[in-house]
Amino acid sequence: GENVEQHPSTLSVQEGDSAVIKCTYSDSASNYFPWYKQELGKRPQLIIDIRSNVGEKKDQRIAVTLNKTAKHFSLHITETQPEDSAVYFCAATGNTPLVFGKGTRLSVIA
């Protein structure tokens, strides 16, 4: 079955800097890759997703890139702000239930 590895597990950045979180997956049949943000005590919320027919997708300060050959995808957050502090989860699916990475705790230091 699918296996998703996520790195790093924790990440601290200065406000205004960029943050990058990387995930690798194992199942070449996977074709949908969402990213969720979970603030303390709240539900996971979708922030961006990408499907395998595109290599990059942007939404304001957030972008996701996908390399299907290498089976990895990354989340890029530019101009980080304190409200970006949260746990971020990547996930992958194709024909199987969504499989999540173990999460990255991002701390943005003002």
Added chain:
Amino acid sequence: KAGVTQTPRYLIKTRGQQVTLSCSPISGHRSVSWYQQTPGQGLQFLFEYFSETQRNKGNFPGRFSGRQFSNSRSEMNVSTLELGDSALYLCASSLGIVTDTQYFGPGTRLTVL
């Protein structure tokens, strides 16, 4: 549209008891998935229901079960509770296929003493 709702939000049980959790999906969504979230293991898939049928099941013991009703509302049940079942249980709803976006509920925090 109203979001995914879960009840109750908090539960405290003792070992050996059983518990039932409820999830109401977004109107029009026919698929409900359940996840167990713990600090060490992240989000682990329990099972998924679509049109009242279990479509997929994760690697959890038979003490964990679920069902879905004709209005797409879903329940999960855990029998003979163990200390290790303490976790946040999240449900997520989607339109229907596995690559549809999943929207999460607020979760039920279960504590087993």
